Amino acid sequence: MTTRTMLQRPAFHWLAAAWPYALIGLVTLLVRSPTFGNPILDFDEQLYLLVGDRMLHGHLPYVDLWDRKPVGLFALYAAIRLLGGSGIIQYQLIATACVVIAAWFVRAIVRRHMGEIPAIVAAVAYVLMLNVLHGLGGQTAIFYNALTAFAAWCACKANDANTPGRIAALALAAMLALGLAIQIKYTVIPEGIFFGCWFVWRLFAAGERLRRLLGIAIAMVLVALAPTGLALGAYALAGHLDAFLFANFTSIFLRQPFPTQVRNDQISQVVACCMALLTTAGVGLFQLRTHAHGRVYADFPLLAGWWVSAFAGFGMLGDFYDFYFLPVVLPSVILGAFALRGERRGFTFGCLLLLWPCIFIPANYFSRHQGILQTSRMVSAISPYVSGHCLYIYDGPTILYYLTNACIPTRFAFPDHLTNPIETRALGVDPVEEERRVLASQPGAIVTASRSVVPRVAPATQALVREALVRDYVLIARTPTIDRTYYIWARRDLHPGPAPLVDPRAANPQ
Template sequence: MISTPSTMSEARRLDLISAAIIVLAAFAIRACLFGDPLIHVDENFYLLVGDRMLHGGALPYVDIWDRKPVGLFLLYAAIRLLGGDGIVQYQVVATLFAAGTGLIIARIAAPMAGRGPATVAAILYLLLLGLVGGAGGQAPAFYNLFVAGAAWAVASALTGEPASPELIRRRGALAMGLIGLGMQIKYTVVFEGVFFGLALMWASWRVSRAYARLAIDVTLWVVLALAPTALALAWYLVLGHEEAFVYANFLSIGARSTADGWELLHRLGKTWKVLQLPLLAVLLAAALAPWRRFPRGEATFRFALAWLGAAVTGYLIFGTYFDHYALPLFVPLAAATAPLFAYRRRHLGLIAAGVMLMAGASAYGVVVRKMKLKRGGQAEMTAMVEAIRPRLSNCLYVWNGDPMLYHLTGSCLPTRYPFAGHLNLLRENGAIGVDQATEVRRILAAKPNVIVDRQPTARDFNFAVVAIVEAELRRNYRPVAVIPLRRTKTIVYERRPGH
């Protein structure tokens, strides 16, 4: 069929409508949490680091320790240029990233399902994000955009019209460049990057049958994928802190202990509850095969399944199975559900779309409510800040609590480990470059005026260090504010006069 200007104009109009629906859905779904400073402890730590980089010249791994790539902190530092306290700002930027990812999911899914079902798949992705900690600014909320873009580049090279060697090289360069950027948000992107690289190698060989061209392509793609990380390492090398960079980024994760088997099974079970319905949709799409109606349907669906398999493999290999580690799975998973929504017989596709969206929206509402009860929100954070600020004369110490308190009180940092878990979780003992007990004793010796604790103590804490802190609190501190939550309470302690 030859496209005429009128049909092309109509297609563009429908594309714009689809895009507008996805962007509006992203803001409608996520806006209820805008301004909430307690969505997740990880992202309020990223905001703290970004703020101290921009306004205090802090250097990740040296002045503030973590094992995330520096690109994530640079992103949050850039967000701080938007003004305010950065909370609404990072959440709006994360929503734009999520919407952009949804747009690419729809672009990937359309050749195997059509525009409408692809739009439904994109909205499903936006709902799924919020079910496992992705409603705010977790790292995958950002890097999923780069991975989705890379997937689109690879899929268009593999499933479209017969591609030339030059087109495959260009699409491969785009894909691997995006993977490289994604790796500087979180290194787990590498698993999907390897899959895309292998697919591109096969495509290059298929069209050229030339070893020399394949070697050039592979070299180009590998260089582009590694370039952002190499640049980051070079920066630290120039600054003379390459050892700190290498340990934090590549070595420390191997020194961290893992949870016991029952705990890992529990985490997998929680993730399975979220995955089972969309996975059922994928299985039905495979069995009913509505993608056969589309010229590129079979090839695109096969690609989506292979991509999903690569993402699941990466999730399983990494092995810790925290709920938010499943966030990367939702991009290929959502794309692979789209053909089911295109199934016409007995309106099954329309019914499936309605069921999936209603189930996703209901689950999202339940999760947000539970999160508010468990972690609190703006009111609880305001109460903590108001209790802390008048009592600060030296650095606050958040022994067990949210790093956001350092940010919103303007406190100096008593340690280069302001993410509380690095000093109180047993799995981090011996994996952060210092002894936990030694560092905690050093902090307490400086006599911080205010210490923040959360009770009851979690079972995965290092209780030898817990004993040190609790003894100090009994001797020299008194509680001045208690902020109750559903199952925990945050306690603000003030140092007793004369102690």
């Protein structure tokens, strides 16, 4: 068999088409595998898994367990729990699959104008950048970025379409994806608005009649809002519409802003982590504009507008946690790929995209075994005291509620809600009164930490906890982790004999 005959075989063509997808998938798996199984990988997804699990036992978000994330996020984690196992590695694997899908779409969009190598570099850069922005596990953007990337791909395909029918089909598919993304986090709304406007413009440019264009636009809006509308309707039928509306739409506007210095520090951290990405994206945007002809002419305003709308989502909440920047990474790596033109310059910018994230890899990336061991020790210390009694995590990993299967003495299971002063007016209850009620229920065990994660701690609730610990609890375990130490307190009347540990600092929880 000649080489030419072999190259003409369908199997070889399939292999030639599949290898970039396989390579991106393998790289993603290798990059994220060191974190698999770590129960305390990050803070937020611990709550998402807890609420998802409790939903399967009849608990209702916003009513029994409070947060302001869309119910679709918790439904996603509930579905992941149905896969069996611990739920921890399962959500991390599903998150990895979403990263792979998003990276595939990054490659597909870049391939419209660039070669295979720049496309793969952009896809891998996306995977690497997630690690430095608290995207190691199951943050919201890890899931919905895959949906947003699909919508962007649909918009690019709409630029190639000449018939209104084809554009309308792509628009409705994109709006459905973005509607699902909105039910994972509302900050995707600016991107959804931009893509919606883009499809309307494409329909107009393709010669769609005004009356039909208006009908399609209304259908796009309805499709995008359908998932949220279904959630709202379900809560209305259950008699909990007020709870749904307050948590989802009202409470965010009642939060007090962080001090200016805190927000400046947050922005500085994001800029430091993403400096190479933003620089490369800026150069790529300029290069794209310089070569804006033919199909590129249509893609330039699309990609530039998407980038701007992603920044709008980043700034939507008024504070600037680094993981809020995860959606901006998606269009940034695509734009950055256009900076890879030219051998020497392209090589330099390619190295920036791929090597810069390695400088900022967080310490917990390498702490899977320690995380498993530390969590196991805390669960072992807590378990004897929460049989028939509740666990209260004043400050600590909410995964402990999940792993001990303990009852929770408050709707506000996420410690940040009662400890962070910016939340004082945004909970629908007085945090001090809620803290008093929780402590009056006499939890069997309380978890505190050596230092707070949030920049400021509410002094009134902190004082109540300190007083209760001194009066009614004994320190039974101390678990150091990478960034802080967790203290386990048992109720004094449940613990026989003297306190096994004495640590004056622990009596002053942060």
